[in-house]
Amino acid sequence: xxxxxxxxxxxxxxxxxxxxxxxxxxxxxxxxxxxxxxxxxxxxxxxxxxxxxxxxxxxxxxxxxxxxxxxxxxxxxxxxxxxxxxxxxxxxxxxxxxxxxxxxxxxxxxxxxxxxxxxxxxxxxxxxxxxxxxx
Amino acid sequence: xxxxxxxxxxxxxxxxxxxxxxxxxxxxxxxxxxxxxxxxxxxxxxxxxxxxxxxxxxxxxxxxxxxxxxxxxxxxxxxxxxxxxxxxxxxxxxxxxxxxxxxxxxxxxxxxxxxxxxxx
Numbered sequence: 001x002x003x004x005x006x007x008x009x010x011x012x013x014x015x016x017x018x019x020x021x022x023x024x025x026x027x028x029x030x031x032x033x034x035x036x037x038x039x040x041x042x043x044x045x046x047x048x049x050x051x052x053x054x055x056x057x058x059x060x061x062x063x064x065x066x067x068x069x070x071x072x073x074x075x076x077x078x079x080x081x082x083x084x085x086x087x088x089x090x091x092x093x094x095x096x097x098x099x100x101x102x103x104x105x106x107x108x109x110x111x112x113x114x115x116x117x118x119x120x121x122x123x124x125x126x127x128x129x130x131x132x133x134x135x
Numbered sequence: 136x137x138x139x140x141x142x143x144x145x146x147x148x149x150x151x152x153x154x155x156x157x158x159x160x161x162x163x164x165x166x167x168x169x170x171x172x173x174x175x176x177x178x179x180x181x182x183x184x185x186x187x188x189x190x191x192x193x194x195x196x197x198x199x200x201x202x203x204x205x206x207x208x209x210x211x212x213x214x215x216x217x218x219x220x221x222x223x224x225x226x227x228x229x230x231x232x233x234x235x236x237x238x239x240x241x242x243x244x245x246x247x248x249x250x251x252x253x254x255x
Contacts, residue, residue: 052216
């Protein structure tokens, strides 16, 4: 497969895009805990779109661990969307933990490929598996 | 010089795609959502459109349908991370010229652009 060349200008543009997306993802996550049922669906849809965009951006610069983490977050957000009672602090804190890892990657994107995400994937995967069975 | 309109809510997707397209000698136009993309398509008559699906407000599919009402023969390539076959079928039925998944192979995508622009 032939890829797009990732030069310094491309990394800068990637970082700038991430720096716009991440605060919105963070405020979106904090917001779903307190949202009323009538607004939750729209807020989750926006949040999933933002995480999906970040996943797409990470795919261009071939940051597989960022793609995987975003994918795990998207999946859990989809489960919350189908079962709104899960929009509670204990679940949101799992997503915020994953967000912290994404932030660490974006602080230094050229080193991001080496950041370990096993713990976050494990936690999100456990929650996804458990609540998928329950829903 | 052929002009290609990119419609994608991701600033970075527009940047990286724009870099590829300008490197190939094309001029680019860009829009961050379907409504402004449609407006640009109407006003600027680009030679080709590259369209994302998952965008805020008007979706890519709705934008495609609206573009088809304006320009029946304008090449519109869907570039999306959505890998579901039903999504691809829906887009092709609505008149998409081609459906490409992100991340894409630059060489194959370049060939597709050449094919879409042949004769322009």
